[in-house]
Amino acid sequence: MHCAVEMLGIVKRFPGVVANDHIDFRVLPGEVHALLGENGAGKSTLMQILAGLYRPDAGKILLSGRPAQIHTPRDAIQAGVGMVYQHFMLVRRHTVLENVILGLRRYGLFLDYRRAGREIERNSREYGLEIDPAATVWDLSVGEQQRVEIVKMLLRQVKVLILDEPTAVLTPRETEGLFATIRTLAGRGAAIVFISHKLREVMAVSDRITILRRGENAGTIRREETGERDLARRMVGREVIEEIEREEPAAGEEVLSIRDLRAFDNRRLPALRGLNLEVRRGEILGMAGISGNGQKELEEVLTGLREPARGSITLGGREIAGRRPDEIIAGGLGCVPEDRQGTGTAPGLGYRDNIILKSCRRPPIRRGLRLDYRAADRQADRLRREYDIKVPSLSAPVRLLSGGNLQKVILARELSARPRFLLAVHPTRGLDIGAATYVRKRLGELKRQGAAILLISEDLDELAGLSDRIAVIYEGKITGILPARDADRERLSLLMTGQKAENGIMETS
């Protein structure tokens, strides 16, 4: 029997990274094949190549044993490959029926709506995908929209269906429904590729599992031959964390304390579900976790950009939960945000203006109603030298700066305000080694000066190298806090996927 899909020697490079490094990947007809890996392991890229969104730099694709030329999503659909993306491709103002038949030719010039409606209803009944063809898409829940996407693919008669992290947006109940649909589809001979980093779901639904690690295929195994622990180990690799010289924390007093914090995300689903944490003076608390487990919402709540639903946050003893950003900043918060171009800087404004973004409300920059731009220039110039920021001029728009220089602008602004507490989110992501090392050095210095630092990162090496303690966040809660010296990858990766390790972990109440 031929494989439904054979991808051989696929290479895809993006500027600065090799997303797929000679990957071989085979899917059989009638199987549910999970593609597992950490963020950035190359799962989505590989499948977007199969779906015609990207073209590989090398390698070839065979469908049912025959070489396939897939250059566009339309080619892929015609070859029987359909993908349901994380961000749905639906026209929100149109009905389900209109969305489903969009691009289909077989309903004629004058669109046989009745026939299309019947086909949609038959397919959705058969596969347990309950949807109303007459509903408008923007009235639908995320789960329902996902069903529309799947029905869309069914009416295109795809033989290979790729689902990119389909459960990320679903409630547990909806997930169960989706799994039932997936099994029915596979039972009728379709090949399903299920992209995920959730071990439990992978074990629950798939027949075989392929693990990607840093752009390489780290093995394909049958579900019966493995378990969650084994998968976790394969996913993160077995490398030992290198030991970095670290000073023992001076165990200072609590600076930031979070109690039973709850908040919703933009979809009104719970994102933080009773989070507890404290950060002490002179310590770096690392926060590990797979992205999408509440980190973004935590950043927003801490900086005053998102209203918490419940709970308390004290900074230096003063309650800041639900306060405005300016009040929290005045209370001693500094922040190196995840989103550097947008939240961290005003990209169209000059370097000088970005340096005074926060200090503009206080003397010496502010003098009554007036802004002292000469004092601002002096400050910007001093920081430029102190942080070795390469800018063409003080007024050059910062969006022209490189990633490393942009991050230095943010660091210079935030650290020069001498924050009592600094929140740093993915501070070295995407930076070259030199800039990343510089950022880490500065964070270490700030810690020695007595600040409390919360470092949210996906880079386990960085967390282990910089932090004094590492907390793991999973589904909006802290699943465990380990002293950095006890934190090995395996234990962290288990906590990151929601499982408690047996010993040596301080549970937080």
Add this chain to the structure above:
Amino acid sequence: MRPLTFITFEKRLEPGRGARLAVTLASLFLALVLSGLVILAVGVNPVEAYTALFSGAFGTLYGLSETLVKTTPLILTGLAVALCLKMRLWNIGAEGQFVIGFLASVLIALALPGRPWYLLLPLMAAAALVGGGLWAGAAGLLKARLGVSEIITTLLMNWVAILFSQYFAYGPLKGLDGFPYSPAFCPGACLPSIGWGRVNAGLFLALAAAVVLHLVLKHTLWGFEVRVIGDSPKAARAAGMKIEKKIVLVLALAGGLAGLGGFVEVSGIEQRLSPHTAIGYGYTAILIAWLARSHPLLVILVAFLFGGLYTGGEMIQVGMGVPVAVIRILQGAILFFLLAGDFLMNFRVRFGKKVSSER
């Protein structure tokens, strides 16, 4: 995400100052050519028409004085749009704010007849400022609180303002002779002439407003925050700036400026209420602000050019029988080419197939 096959647009990093000027001038030129075709169609030589337009507007002392008369309200409405554009808000309602300022001035003038100028003029100006400010501030409040697009609200409120003012002209303030005109103002309610045609003290008020707005934007914390919010609302919010409050304030101030435009027009020129207070100064203001790149001092210059267009347009209508609508066509064409030019300035156009569309 299928690549476009024939034409692709690539984002450019930074259009230079020279490119901006060139695009502006080219837009003006193309607009003149297009409108020239229309002039040709009504049987007039476009070159002669443009020459007459230019010399009519700027070539004689009388023409120049009339141009300045039109420049005065245009500066104020132009500032009203420019200020909002600085924060990426589209104030399409300068027309209505102008009318409200006009009406508020009329009400004060008629309520206090025969009072001295030092009482009446400041009161009328204040009423126009507050009236226009509240009118636009309402749109600001809707935007800040509920996220309602200010483009829609400010535009729709224009009709409310215009009909409201017409109600007064046809109703409570109708003249004793039955015509829809209010009684004329007493001398104390009129801005003094400077002794050159109809040019009046309102011109200095408009110039002062432009200079003050420039200084506020350039040198104050308030102006800095407007710039930051205009560039990146997210960064502004994260830095602790109060965006909602600023939206309301900026729209209210803009409405106040346009309202002042209504005040200088009624107190300096019209000196009574008529059903025809809305004559497009608020819409022309959008063009002025865009051409001036929302710089207050450039607004003065551009408003002067557009004042000339109004004056010259009237002159060629009388002198050569070219309908004044041609001037509207010219204005529209300028905006059209300018927007197209801005697009070309920010994107590089390539013909042929794009290699890939990577993120």
